[in-house]
Amino acid sequence: MDKLPQLYRMTKQRKIILDVLRGTKEHPTADWIYEQVRQTMPRISLGTVYRNLRVLKEMQDIQELNYGSTYSLYDGNAEPHYHFVCQDCAAVLDIDLPVYTSYDQQVAELLGSQVDFHRMEFYGSCPDCISGKSTNSKPKMWEQL
Amino acid sequence: MDKLPQLYRMTKQRKIILDVLRGTKEHPTADWIYEQVRQTMPRISLGTVYRNLRVLKEMQDIQELNYGSTYSLYDGNAEPHYHFVCQDCAAVLDIDLPVYTSYDQQVAELLGSQVDFHRMEFYGSCPDCISGKSTNSKPKMWEQL
DNA sequence: TAAAATATAGTTTATATTAGCAAGTAACGG
DNA sequence: CCGTTACTTGCTAATATAAACTATATTTTA
The missing domain is CATH 1.10.10.10 (Winged helix-like DNA-binding domain superfamily/Winged helix DNA-binding domain)
Known part of the structure; x- marks a missing residue:
């Protein structure tokens, strides 16, 4: 019940x-x-x-x-949108690109599942960290603190 | 230094x-x-x-x-691949679909950032939970425990 | 509108994971 | 080999978040 x-x-x-x-x-x-x-x-x-x-x-x-x-x-912002994560300073930025809802259908057919939505995150270095401007950068993973 | x-x-x-x-x-x-x-x-x-x-x-x-x-x-498995997360039983399944590395380039240009890789996760109900076969299903979010 | 049912708040306790530290162990220069 | 350095372990303490519980507030029912 x-x-x-x-x-x-x-x-x-x-x-x-x-x-x-x-x-x-x-x-x-x-x-x-x-x-x-x-x-x-x-x-x-x-x-x-x-x-x-x-x-x-x-x-x-x-x-x-x-x-x-x-x-x-x-x-x-509850609207579906993708994010970028800076691995140096841990900042999270919004990405203003269309969300590819057509994937959901593909995955549903492949798995035989029901797909409600998806999320996508991109990882790398943000502009501030590339140019060395960011003040709160974390040490890279191959560097010792 | x-x-x-x-x-x-x-x-x-x-x-x-x-x-x-x-x-x-x-x-x-x-x-x-x-x-x-x-x-x-x-x-x-x-x-x-x-x-x-x-x-x-x-x-x-x-x-x-x-x-x-x-x-x-x-x-x-460290190779890039996408995942499906069942919101009913919390199972995580591998998705055997190509990884769209071309997005990384798009995002890099849009943000002026460096993009190393991305992740994508699909959310929904897995086949077992749809058919009611799964034994360890969690209550749906609009149901009270 | 009073009584019953349900959702929420505040608090306390538990859980998953990380961080800090002293001691052990592997790598390296002489 | 021997000492120095750097990485790792096991342990303990800390942190972010969730769960449990009781009291309160809101909604529904009669």
Whole structure:
């Protein structure tokens, strides 16, 4: 017997978190979002921020990006788009190229599965790190810290 | 002044971990690998397994897959290939389709960056979960546990 | 509108993974 | 060979995130 669908509510906390995330073009961490939200709602807890980020992701209002580093970044733009990850400074940039939804069909036929969407990430060095302009570059993997 | 390149060694531990991972077609967790390695090297520590998985990834001998779930899976096949992630049972399947390296060039020109490689993951329901055969299916996101 | 059902918040605890450190071991120059 | 250096191990502590639990708030039902 199936369970009934979950009815999500747009609470004060959830709304503020969504607004903070949509208010930036960057891809912030959960902790950065927590600090921002605390300025208007000081008693919110970090656990609530994490929980709501997960719910907002399930509601398809935001995206979670977990590439490259040990922590997740969040993207207030839920529209499908690709990302570039700088392996030197860990920056994540949006890529303004069309999303090839036709692949989903190909993969579905090949596997006999249902494909809802796909993600693509490109890895390399961003312009700032190539030109040596970036100040927070991480050492390359073959260099010792 | 630049640091010298890191000289990795192929130690006993590192070799066994690599062999265990290459010995399976599945995409196991770090903990599963740890249990397997312990059968031939009982005194190895879990931290050493994690450290070597990271080093092997940097040596480009294996891949780390961190999609969908709260833990990473590892892939003994270092050759570029795409993956399918089942959102019902969390299985990760290999996709036998050509890798479109031409995108890397496109993105490099668009961003003015250097692109080394890309990854692509498809999300949906695997054949077993569609037919209701899978025994370890997770509840859908709109269902309450 | 009161009672029942359901979703959420805040807090505490658990989990997966990483980082730091002292001791061991392999590579290298003399 | 012997000492020096650099990489690795096992251990312990730290970190990011999820899960569990209770109390509160919101929605639905009667």
